Amino acid sequence: MDDVSKLMRRHTYVTKTSTSFIYGILVSIAVNFFWTPGHIYSSGITGLAQLLNTISSRALPFTVSTGLGLFLLNIPLFLVAWRGIGREFTIFTIITVFLSSFMIQLLKPVPLTHDPIICAIFGGAVNGFGTGTALKNGISTGGLDILGLVIRDKTGKSIGSINIAFNALIVVAAGFAYGWPYALYSVIGLIVNAKVMDMTYTKQQRMQVMIITNRPNTVIDSVQNHLRRGITIVHNAEGAYQHDAKTILFTVISRYEMGELEEALLESDPNAFASISDSVKILGRFYEPKP
Known part of the structure; x- marks a missing residue:
């Protein structure tokens, strides 16, 4: 080792x-x-x-x-x-x-x-x-x-x-x-x-991610295995078409981590819906690796 x-x-x-x-x-x-x-x-x-x-x-x-x-x-x-x-x-x-x-x-x-x-x-x-x-x-x-x-x-x-x-x-x-x-x-x-x-250099560009899934625990584990990011969970969401139960996950990543996020979602829930938008300003703690 x-x-x-x-x-x-x-x-x-x-x-x-x-x-x-x-x-x-x-x-x-x-x-x-x-x-x-x-x-x-x-x-x-x-x-x-x-x-x-x-x-x-x-x-x-x-x-x-x-x-x-x-x-x-x-x-x-x-x-x-x-x-x-x-x-x-x-x-x-x-x-x-x-x-x-x-x-x-x-x-x-x-x-x-x-x-x-x-x-x-x-x-x-x-x-x-x-x-x-x-x-x-x-x-x-x-x-x-x-x-x-x-x-x-x-x-x-x-x-x-x-x-x-x-x-x-x-x-x-x-x-x-x-x-x-x-x-x-x-x-x-x-x-x-x-x-x-x-x-x-895309590490300093922040992006807000919203993930809608019916397999929240699997998605959370996969994302956090790939990325060091916190996730907020919104329970009891409902799909308007089939009225099936959904969970909404929110997190913020850097643009540099987009590839790892996509890989994590494909591994955990290929049917998950993710909406990603540029985040103009961040207040609070956001992990950045030490130089």
Whole structure:
């Protein structure tokens, strides 16, 4: 059993390291092939590193490259993650940020086009896919992700307002650096980045599930064997067509768990009726795996 556990952990480590490498390549393509030629700023710490590169090249006797700036700006956040989240999480975050910084340095800017709209859209799409893939495989790309996890863990609150304020600062900086049209192009890039990331990383998307069945105990056991989710039972429901006894089950899952839910229902009651809708807001406890 110990050998199996070690093998699974080793497989997890290899998967995470490979994903870190893939993310490093994708973010370097976004920065060097699209954002830099198009004068587009990214969100978060990557955008701040771009801003530092612009300021240093114009006002200082030396230039801080985007890759180097990205790693240096993340160092204080590594310390926060080490103390507030955990060693394994921090180690993989350091690996991911280091590979990202290294690949940004290694791949020199290749201007496929200087059109700012194309650069904003494709840069945002490439980076969003990379970030979503990283998060999907349980690794952090550093930056504000770390603050978000620490604050959520300590207070239960998100840092949505901090993210908005930080990215607004980046957009304003883009306006001052390259002109206000480029600030708007950067906003387009931020929106595309967020949309593609949401399409790729689905664990944060909540869905309300209503299941109507005449085999409630079997369905509950099957669902809870596949998923770690609470279920609310509504007894004494009645079907309008045949007036047979039914039970209604309510639960909330993430979109990432849809496949497991479908498998659980097929195993327990193939005739069950399930209605699934997007859940806009959740109040109360909702289990999320530790990073």
